[in-house]
Amino acid sequence: AQSVTQLDSQVPVFEEAPVELRCNYSSSVSVYLFWYVQYPNQGLQLLLKYLSGSTLVKGINGFEAEFNKSQTSFHLRKPSVHISDTAEYFCAVSYTGGFKTIFGAGTRLFVKA
Amino acid sequence: NAGVTQTPKFRILKIGQSMTLQCTQDMNHNYMYWYRQDPGMGLKLIYYSVGAGITDKGEVPNGYNVSRSTTEDFPLRLELAAPSQTSVYFCASSPGTSGRASTGELFFGEGSRLTVL
Numbered sequence: 029a030q031s032v033t034q035l036d037s038q039v040p041v042f043e044e045a046p047v048e049l050r051c052n053y054s055s056s057v058s059v060y061l062f063w064y065v066q067y068p069n070q071g072l073q074l075l076l077k078y079l080s081g082s083t084l085v086k087g088i089n090g091f092e093a094e095f096n097k098s099q100t101s102f103h104l105r106k107p108s109v110h111i112s113d114t115a116e117y118f119c120a121v122s123y124t125g126g127f128k129t130i131f132g133a134g135t136r137l138f139v140k141a
Numbered sequence: 142n143a144g145v146t147q148t149p150k151f152r153i154l155k156i157g158q159s160m161t162l163q164c165t166q167d168m169n170h171n172y173m174y175w176y177r178q179d180p181g182m183g184l185k186l187i188y189y190s191v192g193a194g195i196t197d198k199g200e201v202p203n204g205y206n207v208s209r210s211t212t213e214d215f216p217l218r219l220e221l222a223a224p225s226q227t228s229v230y231f232c233a234s235s236p237g238t239s240g241r242a243s244t245g246e247l248f249f250g251e252g253s254r255l256t257v258l
Contacts, residue, residue: 032183034183060246070251071249072233072247073249074246074247077244079244120247122244122246127189128189128199129245129247131183134181
């Protein structure tokens, strides 16, 4: 079965520190990969996406992610976080040739002053 | 620029009642989806549609029904509400050519919080 695993349910970090949110997916076929962010009481919005090409993808708000096909991973990174980055982050995968997007369980990022 | 609009934002139902969550999008997207979000569980796909008149089940369809009579609207019907349906429901849409695979990039509504007591 297709699945997405986010390895950390919560990540506390101090302001201006770097952060990495980890994501692995199961696949034997080509995929499209996404990170979405959800601020409290809001819907999800796209942070970045990998469809093809360069494995290093840059998104909004200074976030970036690297697609690693051999390790089936798509980890999200930011070199210096801000208080305003406190939110829940979801990794998602869509399999090429399909219509559905599957989400991980989410990682709650807490940025402390 | 409305995007995906969901109504109502909040609703409390009694066990056994029925209701419809409305979803409309103004981006002319062919693909539309309903997800439910439960704490620590991520989003689970309930139903999806690849075009007007075409719907299919997702991971957790039991207790729900959908219809897609127009490109813009994709209502979700809850029949005989149960406490297990207490959740936050998100409608989403995705661009693409009808009948051809989507890239999977989703545009979300703001959600509908449903409580069944």
